[in-house]
Every structure is written in C-alpha cells, then in structure tokens.
Amino acid sequence: MVISQRAEPTLLTDQVYDMIHAAILSGDLPAGSRLKVRDLAEQVGTSVMPVREAIRRLEETGLAERQPHKGAVVKNLTFEELIHVYDVRRLLETEAARLGAEKVTAEDCNRMQAEYDLMRKAIDEGQAVALLDHDEAMLAILYQAAANPVLLQVIRTLWQQCRAYKIVGAQGSLDAAEDDSLWRYQQDLLTAARNNDPAAAAAVNEASLRNASERIKTRLAEQKAI
Structure with missing residues (x-):
C-alpha cells in the first residue's frame, strides 16, 4: 500500500497554535493583523507546514479569517x-x-x-x-x-x-x-x-x-x- 500523504507533526502544530493563539489573546497580534506564514514560521522557528495548520485551526475557531489580497488575518469584529x-x-x-x-x-x-x-x-x-x-x-x-x-x-x-x-x-x-x-x-x-x-x-x-x-x-x- 502506498501512502500519499505524510503524517502531520501534531505536537509541533499544537505548540505553534498555542504561540499564535496566546499572541492574539494578549493583544500582541491585534485584530486585523496579517498572519504571514513565512514570517510567523521564522519567528517561532519552524517550517511553514505547522504554521499553515495552526492558522487553519484559528480560522475554525473564529479567531482568524481570509481576506482578499491579504490572506489570513486576525478577525476583527464589527x-x-x-x-x-x-x-x-x-x-x-x-x-x-x-x-x-x-x-x-x-x-x-x-x-x-x-x-x-x-x-x-x-x-x-x-x-x-x-x-x-x-x-x-x-x-x-x-x-x-x-x-x-x-x-x-x-x-x-x-x-x-x-x-x-x-x-x-x-x-x-x-x-x-x-x-x-x-x-x-x-x-x-x-x-x-x-x-x-x-x-x-x-x-x-x-x-x-x-x-x-x-x-x-x-x-x-x-x-x-x-
């Protein structure tokens, strides 16, 4: 059997998610901030894959959203x-x-x-x-x-x-x-x-x-x- 996908580094993704999540809740990443994958990966010291997965989770929880021409940003409620x-x-x-x-x-x-x-x-x-x-x-x-x-x-x-x-x-x-x-x-x-x-x-x-x-x-x- 051939497995076409690699296993996600779940623990690392959890750690990256926790870091970005904490930055949002502390106000270090205020509403409207762009979540640039490569920049965040550099800041937390990982590859881009766990950062992408962490951002996807943030979108699922309503803390981030996709905007045209910007990509993922910290959600800003009206x-x-x-x-x-x-x-x-x-x-x-x-x-x-x-x-x-x-x-x-x-x-x-x-x-x-x-x-x-x-x-x-x-x-x-x-x-x-x-x-x-x-x-x-x-x-x-x-x-x-x-x-x-x-x-x-x-x-x-x-x-x-x-x-x-x-x-x-x-x-x-x-x-x-x-x-x-x-x-x-x-x-x-x-x-x-x-x-x-x-x-x-x-x-x-x-x-x-x-x-x-x-x-x-x-x-x-x-x-x-x-």
Whole structure:
C-alpha cells in the first residue's frame, strides 16, 4: 500500500497554535493583523507546514479569517457583530452563573477570591490583559461548578472572539479612574457565589453584560454619526 500523504507533526502544530493563539489573546497580534506564514514560521522557528495548520485551526475557531489580497488575518469584529456576541454571552453567562451558584463550594469561592484579588491588583497597576485573564479565570471557576463543560466551552469561544475589543474596552475603563465597572460586578458575583444565591448571581451577570452591550451600542452610534 502506498501512502500519499505524510503524517502531520501534531505536537509541533499544537505548540505553534498555542504561540499564535496566546499572541492574539494578549493583544500582541491585534485584530486585523496579517498572519504571514513565512514570517510567523521564522519567528517561532519552524517550517511553514505547522504554521499553515495552526492558522487553519484559528480560522475554525473564529479567531482568524481570509481576506482578499491579504490572506489570513486576525478577525476583527464589527460593532454590530460585537452586539450579537454580547447578546449571546448574556444569555449563556446568566444561565451559567445561575447554575454555578447552586453548586459552587467554599473552596471554589476561595479560588474565585484569589483571582478577584489578582484582578484588583492588575487594575491598580493598569494591566488590561492581566485584568481580563484573572476576570475570566474567576468566572470560569463559577461556570465550571455548573458541571456543563459544553456550556463553558462555548462561553470561552465567545470570550476569545471578542478578546480584541475587551482589551481596548478594559484599557479605556482603566484610563477613566472613576469607572468602577471593572470590579463592582465581580465583587457582587463573588458575594452571590458565597451565599449560593442563583438568582443574585444571574442578576449580576445580566447587569454586567447589559452594561457592556450598552457601551458597545454607544460606540456604534458614535461611529455612525461620524
């Protein structure tokens, strides 16, 4: 029997994917950045094959897309698309908070508290990416308590799709010293979790994501007025 294709170097491809993925989530590769195969291969020290495969995976997860005359680029959501993403996030994360608050343990809450404390430290230091990392880690602990891995995976995918906007939005809020929305909702969510109060947890997430959606709609209106 003749095998016409060579086996993919899966481990190497995974490593390259992780590197590019991390650069996108950190903002080092912002939305709209071209993903040039040869340039990336040179940067990560591999051949072009694992880079091509990594980019294909990024396209499948919605973090990259093909554009005419540019090739693959980091996906840039429009404000209209962001509104849709946040509407879906609100539905899913309100339910995830409700389910998680029913089952979250005292140990889970202590882990949430640790992430919250690190998030507040990142706010004090003006570190937008670290702020988002600890915020998402805190939320993930609560959502994991819901014991629905599919729900958490879908939410994580939505987080990644709007990460570029979240970085910009977080930095804008950090620059506005009087803005307490970066920590107020998380503080209330932690209280609801410690009280095993599903209704309160759901209400906090509903309010938080509605607030985020309204900010996006305001930006959209401003853009259209220009």
